[in-house]
Amino acid sequence: MLTLRPDDIRLDRHADDWQAALDQAAELLHQAGLVDPDYRDGLHAREAQSSTWLGNAIAIPHGTPESRRHVRATGVRVLQFPHGVTWHDGNRVHVLVTIAAQSDEHLDILRQLTHVLDREGVAERLAAAASPDAIAALLSKAVVEARLDADTLCLKFPARDRFELALAAAARLRQVGCVESDFIATVAGQEPLSLGQGLWLTTSHRGVTTPALSLATPELAINDASGEVNGVFCLAAQGDAHRGLLERIAGLLDSGGSEVLLDADAATVLARLSGESASAQTARVRVLNAHGLHARPAKQLIQVAREQRTKIKVRLAEGGSEAVSAASLTKVIGLGARRGQQLVFSAEGEGAEASLQALCDAVLGGLGEKVMPFEEGREHVAQVHDAPAPEPLPADQPHPGVAASPGLAIAPVFVMRAPRFEYPEHAGDSAGEIRRLDDAIRRGAEQLEVLVQSARGGEVAQILSMHEEMLDDPELHQAAREGIQEGQSAEAAWWQAIETAARAQEMLADRLLAERAADLRDVGRRVLGVLCHVEQPDPPEHPYILVMDDIGPSDVARLDTQRVRGILTARGGATAHSAILARALGIPAVVGAGARVLTLDNGTELILDGDRGRVTPAPSQERRDRAELSLEEHRRREREAWSTRFEQGRTRDGHRVEVAANLGNTAHAADAVARGAEGVGLLRTEFLFMAHAEAPDLATQIEEYREAVDALDGRPLVARTLDVGGDKPLPYWPVPQEDNPFLGLRGIRLALTQPEVLETQFHALLVAGKGRPLRIMLPMVKDVAEFRAAKAIFDRLLERLPETERATDVQLGVMIEVPSCALLAPSLAREVDFFSIGTNDLTQYTLAIDRGHPELSAQSDGLHPAVLRLIQMTVDAAHAQGKWVGVCGELGSDAQAVPVLVGLGVDELSVSARQVPMVKARLREFDLKEARAQAALALAQATSDDVREALEAR
Structure with a gap:
């Protein structure tokens, strides 16, 4: 910035x-x-x-x-x-x-x-x-923004007098974090000031953290000795920042609009306080410009506004922003409207409707910029009419998507379309609606608990447990209850709360966090299904490929892995929870294939290739036969690989290449050994930190790490130190919001800001690894200075801990994820004990392509010659100093890449536990001479496509 x-x-x-x-x-x-x-x-x-x-x-x-x-x-x-x-x-x-x-x-x-x-x-x-x-x-110097939005309002509160309303308004400001207890105590000792028209005011500057305005209105009209009470304003004053809020109250009184507040909902209250007249016509439109209303589109907007015969005001629909003149450039820019936010235009008098339409048309047209429709949840809300149905997929033609989980599947499809939830928007019995909602939330939690208990695999259970926490979120409950109290039905209020939270999640710059909006909607649909008595259709009894718009984690958890041969979705990315779970369950998956996949008829035969990210509907007999041969060959190789899984990883001529497992949880170490892993090449220790409400202490970490060490029974453990930051935040370790968290404060950079956390982790690993081979590696290292800073902490611990109490067969290395680290490998190799190449991040940083991008991810290929050259530089530098090199990214299990990596000199391949037998089998299919020839061939190519074509031709 x-x-x-x-x-x-x-x-x-x-x-x-x-x-x-x-x-x-x-x-x-x-x-x-x-x-x-x-x-x-x-x-x-x-x-x-x-x-x-x-x-x-x-x-x-x-x-x-x-x-x-x-x-x-x-x-x-x-x-x-x-x-x-x-x-x-x-x-x-x-x-x-x-x-x-x-x-x-x-x-x-x-x-x-x-x-x-x-x-x-x-x-x-x-x-x-x-x-x-x-x-x-x-x-x-920026002006402090005063707060007024739906969350600061307390409408239809069951109060008996203006004093209770004043306290309710003050309490609401405290709930949203604008004031502290001192503020409420001051308000409690005040006599509300009459403003006229049944409105009252209390105010204080004590205990104010953010200037804000709250309004509490009574459930029933109040008339006492002091007069009529339609509402009590509570103002948190701070410097001059609250003056605009006072002006808005004055504007409301001048317009005589106070009478409508008694029975008004939040949207109406905010509209009147924004300066929008009750008699004004309004129109809403969504900003589609990629960078919002910055100078160029704002200038176009005010020019259109100035051409109209009537004065037009504009405000943001979200929050309680003031309505400003649409003809003022500085006012329009000052709104700070971002892509996806809605503008509310208002006008009065003759020609108002035509003027509003002209403004809306201009915004939808992009205001001089090329714009794309905005996807909100499952609807293209930027379009007035329903989008035309997509054309069906042609038969016997491959259709591209995003490769999310490897494998090949041939089966008829079962298209599970999103259920339709039909319900009234409004309901009269608010107490009864709240009881219905509470009951539905309770039943939804019971359903999730059953799924958690029966879930296959640790990742499934962990994510569904996170869904339980989402369902228990008091803010979601409160938002829904407020909607019910304002006259909405339980269904409408609940879904509005879910959508509001999901949209806020989607607007985060971080892709990983934004994709969690799907989890929120998954939780929301569960409760909505209970409220509307809607159940998902039963899948067929025969094997099938599941086709959905966007599959939720609980959908994956319910899958019968004996019948589901593959998963195909219209939306989603390779890093979404559904894709992660599909990989954990070993189900081939292609995601983000577009809406056309939803046009498939149930029973249509489909070839799904999870390795290449493509699907072929209604294949010809010839194409199907070829796929069947490939599938049968793959199954044969899997059977043979499983029978020889405990053999050492060696090429055909005996060249030794260790094959280890990547783990996200110490509980899975025993399973990895059972699958033939010769050790753990990557233990992602952040799972432990994410599972606790505060940083786990020394004893907790020792216990967790020792579980993996014991299960490995003398096999080496390579543990990565805490790798969190902007893209993987910890609630108890807040990091400032970053425009690009993948290039921000994460990995070793973040750990070094709190060295005591890193020291505790080093200590726990050393104690847990006593008597066993222990390898510790540092993530996101960019140069030797960061390694030295961490090693200084590590060396002090080695001096302090007696050898009888800690691991003695211990090495400290770094992950090669950042191109600078590969380019500087010679200087690093002189000081580190080993390198482990994280090809996932190294590829995306080298090619400047987000590997989860729905359009570009197919181009994020670790076999790109630029990435291979960085791997070669790393290996050459390490071997020159007698150090070993591993690969712990997905490239290590790519059948085409394995001989190339071996030919480049890689000493260890660490892959998912399920892939260990197949990688060992792949090693036995070539000798070292052939591997070196394939590596030389790959390095001579210009693109990753060229590399794959050349290797396939060979």
Whole structure:
């Protein structure tokens, strides 16, 4: 994110005209090494398209998209012109905030600047500022946002007088974290102030953490000696931040809109407090622009608004934002509308309906930018009418998807379409609806408990247990109860609470967390099914391939693995819980194949290839015969591999390659040994930390790690230290939100911020590994400095712990996941004991492709020659120092990749426990000479497709 620093600011500049000022800005960017000289033309071209004048004597010149090729690095330069420069649109400019941006980082600066545009006197202070610090302070200081939204309202509360309403309103502010106990105590001792029209006010600045406004209305009208009581406002005051809230109360009173509050729902209350008239016509529309309403689309919007015959206001539907003029650029930008959020336009008088339609059409049209429909849950809500039915899949033609779980399946399909839940939106008996909801939640929890008890595999049970916790979430319960109290039915209120939480999850930048929205909806549908008495259709008795829109974890847990041959979904990614569970159960799966798969008729025969990520409906006899031969050959090889699973991993000519197992839980170590694993090549220790509400202590960790050590019975254990961070957060170890958590504070970077946690883990592993071979590796290491920092902690422990109390056969290594680590392998190899290559992350970081991306994941192939060259560099550096190298990513179980990895010199392959027998069998199919030839052939190719084609042809 771009930020303004004093070093970026130049004072006391002079220019005869705006072109000269722009040239100075371009030259400063060039001198700083941020841009090439040709970027100047991009700045001028941008002004030719439209003015970058923002307001309050500020302009924000930046290049066109075409000129981004001239940007060397992202940065900003601020130029102060005390005497001002007349811009080409006639406005006076005192400050240029000139931006060199390689993508859209300038939007962060723009969002900061919108907070200062409406401050009186800013232009004069910018012109008179005598230091860079003063300029930076004026431009960067953001206004504290006061809170008013549905969560701060307490409507239809069963109170007997205005004092109880005041306390209810204060308590609501405390529940949402805006105030502390001191605030409630102060409010309790106050006499509410009459505002007229049956409204009252209490306020305090004590114990306020966030300025906010609450409104409590009575369940029944109150009339006492003090007069009529329609509602009590409770204001948490802080500095000047709450003044806008007071103005909104005053606006409500001026418009005489207080009478409607007594029986109003949250949406109506927020609309009246936003300044939206009760007589105004309104229209809602969703923002589709990728970066929300930043300057360019906002300018298009206000131009449309200014062309209308009536004045139009706009606000965000979410929360309780103030309705502002749709004709004001700074006001519209100040809304901070993001993609997916809804705008509410309002207008009164003649032509209002046509004006609102014009604004909605403009937003849906993209406001000058190319936009894509917004998917919300299972509906394309950006479209007014139902989307046309997709065309059926053609017979005997392969159709692509995302490879989610390996294997081949041939069977008729069973399409399980999402059930239709029909229910009334409103209900009169709120107490009865709450009882119905509580009963449905209880029955849903009982169903989940049964599934947990019968679940196959630890991952299934863990995820379903997480569903139990979701179902027990008090915030979900409270949100649903409030909806019921506002007149909704139990079904409508429950699903609204689920959808609100799921949408918030989907809007997270982190893909892994966003995909957990499917878990929330899975939990929600379970309760909805109980309420509506809807049950899933019974699957057929014969073997089948299950086809669904997006399969939930509880759907996977219910699968009869004796009949389900494969899983195919229209949506989803390779990292979704459903895909993880499919792999855990050994069921081939293809996900994200598009809506056309839902057009398949039940009983249609399908070939599902979970390795290549493709499906073929109604195959020809010839294609089916080929698939049957492949499947039978695969089954034969599986039987032979199982019978020889305890043999050592060796090539045909006896070259030794150790085959170990990747584990996500110490409880699975015994199963890995039973499948022929020669050790554990990757123990993901974060499972232990994620299973506890606080960091597990030394004794707990020792007990867990010892379970795996004992089960291995002398076989080596390679344990990865805690690998969490932005993409895998721990509730008791908060990390600031990051724009790109995969490139943020995670792995060893995060662990080194709390070295005592890392030291405790080292200690536990050393004690648990006493008398057994122990290997410890550090994740996400970028260079030797991070390794040395961790090793210093490790060495102090070795000195402190007597050899009789700890492991003595112990090695400390690093994971090669970051390209810099592979490039610097020679310097690392001199100090580490071993390398383990995490090909999943190494591939996505090398190719800049998210391996779970629904469109690009097929291109994230570890057999890309760039990735193979990094592996070769790592192996060569390690062997030069007498160190060993393992591979613990999915590439280690790829049948085509195994000989290439061996040919590159890899000493160990660590794969999922289920894959151990097959990898050992694959090793016995070639000799070392052939492996080296295949590695040389792969390195000589230009793309991963070329590599696979060349290997297949050989």
